[in-house]
Amino acid sequence: MRSAKGQRALRPVLCGIRTVWDAVGDGAFFCPGCGGDRNYRRLTGRRRLTVLGIPLARRGETGPVVECAACCARFAPDALDHPTTTRFSSMLREAVHTVTLAVLAAGGTTSRTVLETAVGVVRDAGLDDCTQEQLYTVVEVLAADAGPGTAADPTAEACGPALAIELHEVLAPLAP
Incomplete structure (x- = not known):
């Protein structure tokens, strides 16, 4: 049959x-x-x-x-x-790193505990080679960037215009 x-x-x-x-x-x-x-x-x-x-x-x-x-x-x-799952996971790692930088830039890096927690979060996301010194250096460089920010953008006021642009570039593809 x-x-x-x-x-x-x-x-x-x-x-x-x-x-x-x-x-x-x-x-x-x-x-x-x-x-x-x-x-x-x-x-x-x-x-x-x-x-x-x-x-x-x-x-x-x-x-x-x-x-x-x-x-x-x-x-x-x-x-x-549509991104492949490999590309999507790397996009998520980059987003965690950038959001961590934004939180550190907004809240400060004076506490060692805060830096240790931030490094732990970034390492858990898959960036195993991240160190406290690297995060501190990047946050200080971003804080020194006093580019033209707008008062209408609260993200740019909180963490600086360079980091606000980076946040937008990293998080926009993840939004539905």
């Missing part, structure tokens, strides 16, 4: 439209179908009118698509805009 797909495969198709795909690129992406980091192929296609399986006439080009190598599902190219 054949499956329904097998029975359909045996039926002759008198006429139809067939797409011939050409691979134009590849890489890694987060597959919405599989739910994980997978390899992909970027494809462009040409549609053809077929009669008895023989291509007779061109029917135009298709837009580019992204095909998952694991599940073979096809997605629009904007699926490549």
